[in-house]
Amino acid sequence: MTQDYTILRLGHHGDGIADGPIYAPRTLPGEVVTGVLEGDRLSDIRFKSPSSERVKAPCDHYKSCGGCQLQHASDEFVARWKMDVVRAALAAQHIEAILRPIQTSPVRSRRRAVLSARRTKRGALTGFHGRSSGTIVEISDCHVLDPALTNALPVAEAMAELGGSRKAELSVTLTLSEVGLDVAVRGGKALDGPLELALAQETEQHGLARLTWNDEIIAMRQPPAQHLGPDLVVPPPGAFLQATKHGEQALTQAVMEISKGATKIADLFAGCGTFSFPLAHLAEVHAVEGDAAMTRALDQGWRTSIGLKKISTEVRDLFRRPLMADELKQFDTVVLDPPRAGAIAQIAEVAMSKCPVVAYVSCNPISFARDAKKLIAAGYTLEWIQVVDQFRWSSHIELVAGFTLRR
Structure with missing residues (x-):
């Protein structure tokens, strides 16, 4: 006898989850499905009661390609779901925050x-x-x-x-x-x-x-x-770059808003200068990055740009050797954009430094919420969060959060 499974929610990777837990790819909450159970995963899925949020995937390769996870869901559903993932990560750390409406990159925009x-x-x-x-x-x-x-x-x-x-x-x-x-x-x-x-x-x-x-x-x-803002940089081969220009602009605008009025900024996990260059139109920037080739590209780009304030650079593994609280005291704003693991060691130093303003760019709501909890416990207020979806139809989520030190 074929068993029915009711999809209760989506997991962080975009799979539907039924009681068990049992994972069913390309399903949506509320759907009733059948399929072949192999371990904890359903295959050969058939829909007995499809969701009203289900849409026809626009790409002919969707069923076979693993590049997208959510083309079967309406854009409105995906936007709500990504916002809810951020809210759930914050709730797990007992954090409440103002979430601005999500900004989603257009189709066919990945560069x-x-x-x-x-x-x-x-x-x-x-x-x-x-x-x-x-x-x-x-x-x-x-x-x-x-x-x-x-x-x-x-x-x-x-x-x-x-x-x-x-x-x-x-x-x-x-x-x-x-x-x-x-x-x-x-x-x-x-x-x-x-x-x-x-x-x-x-x-x-x-x-x-x-x-x-x-x-x-x-x-x-x-x-x-x-282009990083109006300035030009030549990244080393295969270097990290924001996935879409739209996404880069959305993240940068949020960072610039948080940093408004700064005079000296520490840009940590700076890469080739995604934020360093726009920020250097406002204030002096000290850019710290663990990859020497990206740091050289950033420095060369600054030396050939016109009209920027000073950008100093430093090659440093911020996981093993974070900027210490005493080093951070010279800055009035800290910007950090760590990888998915977050920045637990660096955040501890930022918290002790009592730097007045922090702009945190994250690609992982869970590690972000963990780090945000440490800042809040140290006396910071989480002002707002801007969620950005530049990996359309994927489970990937990015955000920018602004923190200010309570007086």
């Missing part, structure tokens, strides 16, 4: 993608992995990527044909820059003369701005600059 590519008997296979699978799903179109990236898929195929193998995958990072495509390939064959020549020819044929192979620059027709 950076990491593709998997493999050489085959007939050429090459390029795309994203299937859901919970190592299989590459070839994509002919994508509703997430900027059309310029979709049109560049033949570049990834060419890389696999030239320097890939049928046993191992290439990781091909495609990034749109102000002057063309920036391509960074990892996992390819060791370079030799013929391969290097062939790759250089591909750079010219496809008009690439830069091509990097296993961290070695093969050719650079033009430095692949990125």
Whole structure:
């Protein structure tokens, strides 16, 4: 006899959850489904009572591709769900906060993608992995990527044909820059003369701005600059970049609002200067980043910009060696944008420093709420949170929060 399962809620990865818990991908709360139970997961799912929030996925690859988790849900549902995830993370730490309306990046706006590519008997296979699978799903179109990236898929195929193998995958990072495509390939064959020549020819044929192979620059027709505010920076190959320009602008606007009136700012986990450059139009900035190549790019970008206040840089692992409270006392604002793990050691020092203003940018509501609790306990008020969805149809959530020290 086939058993019915009622979906109670969505988990943090976007799967529906029934009693058990039993996980059912691409389901929505309130739906009644049947399926084949394998361990704690349902497969071959059939819908007996679909949700009114269910929509037809716009992408033909949705069922096989693992790049998106929520195309089966209405935009309104996804927005509410992401806001609720933030609220739940805060509630778990007994925090109440004002949440501003979510800002969601448009379709076809992703400017950076990491593709998997493999050489085959007939050429090459390029795309994203299937859901919970190592299989590459070839994509002919994508509703997430900027059309310029979709049109560049033949570049990834060419890389696999030239320097890939049928046993191992290439990781091909495609990034749109102000002057063309920036391509960074990892996992390819060791370079030799013929391969290097062939790759250089591909750079010219496809008009690439830069091509990097296993961290070695093969050719650079033009430095692949990125605008950070009005200023230009040339990131190192494969460096972190906000996924969409819309998302970057939304995060930056929130950080700038929180930092208004500052005279000296510490920008921690600064990357290539996503926030350092806009902030340097207002105040002096000390940018701290653990990656030396990104720090060099930031410094060079500042030295070639016009009209900015001073940006000093420091290479420092803020997980192992956070800026201490005494070092932070010289700043009137701290901006930090840590990775998903959060910044538990650094936040402890920020809390002790009593810096008047903190702008916290997070890509993980759970680690953010944990760190926010420490700031609140140290005498800070959480003024508001701006939630940003630049990874449309995924379970990924970003936010910016403003804290002020209570007087």
